[in-house]
Amino acid sequence: MTMWVFGYGSLIWNPGFEVDEMRIATLEGYARSFCMRSIHHRGTDDNPGLVLALDEAAGARCHGVGFSVHTGQEDEVLAYLRERELISSAYLEKHLEITLADKRRVAAVTFVIDPNHVQYCGGLDFEEQALIIARAHGGRGPNSEYLFNTAAHLHELGISDSDLDGLVARVKSLS
Secondary structure: OOOEEEEOOHHHHOOOOOEEEEEEEEEEEEEEEEEEEEOOOOOOOOOOEEEEEEEEEEEEEEEEEEEEEOOOOHHHHHHHHHHHHOOOOOEEEEEEEEEEOOOOEEEEEEEEEOOOOOOEOOOOOHHHHHHHHHHOEEOOEEHHHHHHHHHHHHHHOOOOOHHHHHHHHHHHHHO
């Protein structure tokens, strides 16, 4: 069986593994939001940044990308994703059904936020998110770069996310 991975943030523009097929995909029941404090990649312990996570919510829908993993590389890709995404255990690894643009439904490895983890920060208001993103910097670079790259790649794929677009405009105005 083909292994699929659902990307909704940095995986969209930096999957880090060989992809056989890439399709626009939808995940029901989860919303993409800046609800996780980043203390490694886009912030530090002293100045945490924010990264996107999938927050479970009734009636929510997240548009992202489904990636099929090159046959024979499933174990290697899963190990890579776990090292990358589970660095602080704020994400939970789940196998969730996504709907691909061609209407196929497939199970995909998906990393969602653990709302009981100390890094969870759902419900931050817009201005607080913008101020944090504008100032934070971590091991993989400025937090703003993460926001800008994700928003730009969503646009390239034809995926609209008005929340990210608003944050992009506000963070740029703070620079």
